[in-house]
Amino acid sequence: MTTNHGGHEDFRATVRSTLDTIVTPNAPKWEAQGHISESGWRELGDAGLLALPHTGADFLRSAVFLDELGNTGYAGIRASIGVHAYMASSYLRLFGNAEQKARWLPPGERGDKITALAITEPEAGTDLRHLTTSADADGAGGYRLRGRKSFVANGSQASNFIVLARTKGTSTDRGLPGATLLLVDADAPGITRRPQPMLGWRAADITEIEFDDVPVAAGQLIGKPERALVYLVRALDFERLVAGLLAVGGVRYCLRLLKEFARSHRVGDTPLGSYQAVRHRIADLDAQLELVHGYAYQAATRQSLGQLDTKSASVLKLTATELAVTAAQVCVQYHGARGYLDEATAARLYRDAMAGTIAAGANELLRDHIFEST
Numbered sequence: 001m002t003t004n005h006g007g008h009e010d011f012r013a014t015v016r017s018t019l020d021t022i023v024t025p026n027a028p029k030w031e032a033q034g035h036i037s038e039s040g041w042r043e044l045g046d047a048g049l050l051a052l053p054h055t056g057a058d059f060l061r062s063a064v065f066l067d068e069l070g071n072t073g074y075a076g077i078r079a080s081i082g083v084h085a086y087m088a089s090s091y092l093r094l095f096g097n098a099e100q101k102a103r104w105l106p107p108g109e110r111g112d113k114i115t116a117l118a119i120t121e122p123e124a125g126t127d128l129r130h131l132t133t134s135a136d137a138d139g140a141g142g143y144r145l146r147g148r149k150s151f152v153a154n155g156s157q158a159s160n161f162i163v164l165a166r167t168k169g170t171s172t173d174r175g176l177p178g179a180t181l182l183l184v185d186a187d188a189p190g191i192t193r194r195p196q197p198m199l200g201w202r203a204a205d206i207t208e209i210e211f212d213d214v215p216v217a218a219g220q221l222i223g224k225p226e227r228a229l230v231y232l233v234r235a236l237d238f239e240r241l242v243a244g245l246l247a248v249g250g251v252r253y254c255l256r257l258l259k260e261f262a263r264s265h266r267v268g269d270t271p272l273g274s275y276q277a278v279r280h281r282i283a284d285l286d287a288q289l290e291l292v293h294g295y296a297y298q299a300a301t302r303q304s305l306g307q308l309d310t311k312s313a314s315v316l317k318l319t320a321t322e323l324a325v326t327a328a329q330v331c332v333q334y335h336g337a338r339g340y341l342d343e344a345t346a347a348r349l350y351r352d353a354m355a356g357t358i359a360a361g362a363n364e365l366l367r368d369h370i371f372e373s374t
Helices: 009-022 027-033 038-046 059-070 075-095 098-110 228-264 276-304 310-340 345-356 363-372
Strands: 115-118 134-137 143-152 160-166 179-185 191-195 207-216
Touching: 009 038, 009 059, 027 075, 038 098, 059 075, 059 228, 059 276, 075 098, 075 115, 075 160, 075 179, 075 228, 075 345, 115 143, 115 207, 134 160, 143 160, 143 179, 179 207, 179 228, 228 276, 228 310, 228 345, 276 310, 310 345, 310 363
Parallel strands: 115 160
Antiparallel strands: 134 143, 143 207, 160 179, 191 207
């Protein structure tokens, strides 16, 4: 696998070494406790890995980081970091005002305060038309927030939430004409957090958040009121690019594990990798990864030039996450019963890979985007 893109080989080596120091030794603990430790966030911040660019030529450094973060082999951890450092913070970077950026971004970049996205609801996930969370004007320029959000990564540890709520209209309205984005302090009164243990992504801190008459100041509205749909379309393209880059790194990790096992494991007196069918199956996966990996960096280049489009982001996220599932299936199958043990690495890769096809927009929706843009 060629990983030298744009002369960033030295940066890649530094990122890999840093992740080997911060993430790899702590990952089992973070998986067991269900979230990244505060010290881990701060170490990532001290290393500058939570403040990498979202735009411009230096976004390719972010692409390298996301690729290598996926290559650690822990999808829950990579999802948690990806949401905080890229997906959630992108709303502030793209649509926030100067005061909001100055107040909220530096603590996030240091790892002192963690941001979560509270967009999805039990009945409003990929299709947000049934959004029920509402934020009513309080008569003093602010809002009172009510509703329930599900599947929120970083939910129990977050210091603030990016929340999608209706400030006008009702859930019976078509589309999201009255939806607004709000920046909500997680310490505000009226917020309840409940763990939502998942099959995979065990370190991603997936949580249900309930907002019961939560006060939100006027200055914590992101962008313009009732403009959330426009903001979501742009931010979701970026989110899918990030998810795709993370998944590419995850497939690299999975195939490395699979190749090592095929070379070392013996069936009788014969190495598993001596069988042509096994070698060819792994070679097919490797060939697909080469193509997806190259496409991922093309999409990253588009982002660096300000040219990322919905089709490119959707193609990458769709193909990378589905390749991750296929590779993990083969990895479990070739490991046999030992690969199906709950504590087995192969089993973790498989249960984690399935989540990637759902998050950042279910892959069925992305197929529609791709078809409609053809």
